[in-house]
Amino acid sequence: MMRQMSRRGKFITFEGLDGTGKSTQMRRLAAALRKSGHEVVETREPGGTATGEKIRKVLLDSETSALAPLAEMALMFASRAQHIAEVIEPALAAGSIVLCDRFTDSTEAYQGGGRKLGSPPVRELHRVLCGDLQPDLTILLEANPHVSVSRARKRNRRASRAGARGHDESRFEQETRAFFMRVRESYMAIAKREPGRVVIVDARGTPGQTHERIVEVVRKKLRI
Ligand SMILES: Nc1ncnc2c1ncn2[C@@H]1O[C@H](COP(=O)(O)OP(=O)(O)O)[C@@H](O)[C@H]1O
Ligand SMILES: [Mg+2]
Numbered sequence: 001m002m003r004q005m006s007r008r009g010k011f012i013t014f015e016g017l018d019g020t021g022k023s024t025q026m027r028r029l030a031a032a033l034r035k036s037g038h039e040v041v042e043t044r045e046p047g048g049t050a051t052g053e054k055i056r057k058v059l060l061d062s063e064t065s066a067l068a069p070l071a072e073m074a075l076m077f078a079s080r081a082q083h084i085a086e087v088i089e090p091a092l093a094a095g096s097i098v099l100c101d102r103f104t105d106s107t108e109a110y111q112g113g114g115r116k117l118g119s120p121p122v123r124e125l126h127r128v129l130c131g132d133l134q135p136d137l138t139i140l141l142e143a144n145p146h147v148s149v150s151r152a153r154k155r156n157r158r159a160s161r162a163g164a165r166g167h168d169e170s171r172f173e174q175e176t177r178a179f180f181m182r183v184r185e186s187y188m189a190i191a192k193r194e195p196g197r198v199v200i201v202d203a204r205g206t207p208g209q210t211h212e213r214i215v216e217v218v219r220k221k222l223r224i
Contacts, residue, residue, distance in 0.1 A: 009039075009096040010222050011088065011133070013103040015187065016141035017180060018172065019152030020203050021210060025141065026099050028211045029218065033097055038224065041091040044101035046079040049086045055079040060169040069115040073122070076107045081129045088133070097224070104130065105138060105190050105198070110172070113186025114179045137221050139214055140191055141203035145180050148203075149173070 012029075014022040023044075030040045047056040055075050058064055067075075080103070091098045108122040126132060153173055160168035191198040199217050203210045218224060 007095050009092040009094065009098060010137070010224065011092055011098045011100070011135045012218070012222075013100045013105065013135040013138045014141065015102060015105045015109070015138055015198075016143070016203065017145055017148050017152075017183060017187075019148035019150070019155065020141035020143045021148075021207060022101050022141055024207055025139070025203075025210055025214055026101050028207070029214055030099055032211075032215060033218075033224070036224075039094075039096040041087070041096045041098045042101075043083070043087055043098065045083060045103055045106065046076055048079070048083040048088075048100070051082050052079040056169075057167070060171050062168050062171045062174065064171055069111060069117055072115065073107060073111040073117060073125070076111065077125050077129045080104065080107075084130055084133055100135075103135060103138075105140075105187065108190060109183045109186040113182040113189075114175065116182070119186070119189075135197060137218065138194075138198045139217065140187055140198050140200045141210070142200050143203040145184055149180060 014026050016022055026042060030042050033040050045052070046059050047053045055078055059067075059072065059075055059079075088098055088100065104122065104126045107126075108119050111117050112119045112122045153170070156168060156170045156173060160170070191200050199221065201210065201213050201217060
């Protein structure tokens with residue numbers, strides 16, 4: 001039993017508002033960890049599996065209209081339950097380091113905070129549908145919300161010009177400033193509630209500066 005537990009991998013999640021640099025930083029950390037010989041699995045939510053990517057399209061496409069907040073939350077968890085079963089748990093059991101771009105904290109921040117569904121239903125669904133799986137470490141990227149949201153808008157415009165006609169990932173981007181402030185508040189409340197798991201990382205500098213901070217946190221917290 002003890003031996004099996006010591007061989008389990010590590011689960012690291014990246015959180016923060018759109019455009020704070022989660023995807024950029026996850027790629028960089030993955031490269032650094034692989035360079036030092038670790039087996040790394042990079043994945044994302046919503047998505048991460050074939051079914052999850054279909055759900056992602058429904059959730060993020062701006063053509064999805066009038067999605068009820070509870071339906072939105074349920075779809076996030078449907079994607080996540082599949083992701084845990086198909087990707088995350090097997091990879092952790094095999095001893096890999098799993099890096100995940102967004103996880104349940106995003107649901108608590110966006111649907112709980114942003115959509116005002118509250119934290120308790122999110123945490124309850126996480127317990128029921130996700131076996132209460134907790135990351136070993138969560139990197140919460142913190143930047144000026146106006147700057148990061150406008151970065152994300154620019155990136156999304158570039159991506160939808162390059163991508164398939166009519167498909168985009170900008171549904172959340174149409175939300176109001178007040179929505180993003182609630183999301184941010186919820187993230188801060190999570191960090192305060194779970195300081196052992198969630199580390200706030202200053203993401204206002206260059207990608208390289210943020211990367212160095214993250215490497216330091218990972219080294220200290222997980223000894224890798
Ligand atoms: N530190 C940074 N400074 C300036 N631009 C950045 C920085 N980090 C990322 N970007 C750019 O901002 C956009 C959003 O970054 P991204 O990693 O996609 O954020 P997220 O995954 O959190 O939405 C991308 O175009 C990316 O190249
Ligand atoms: Mg991203």
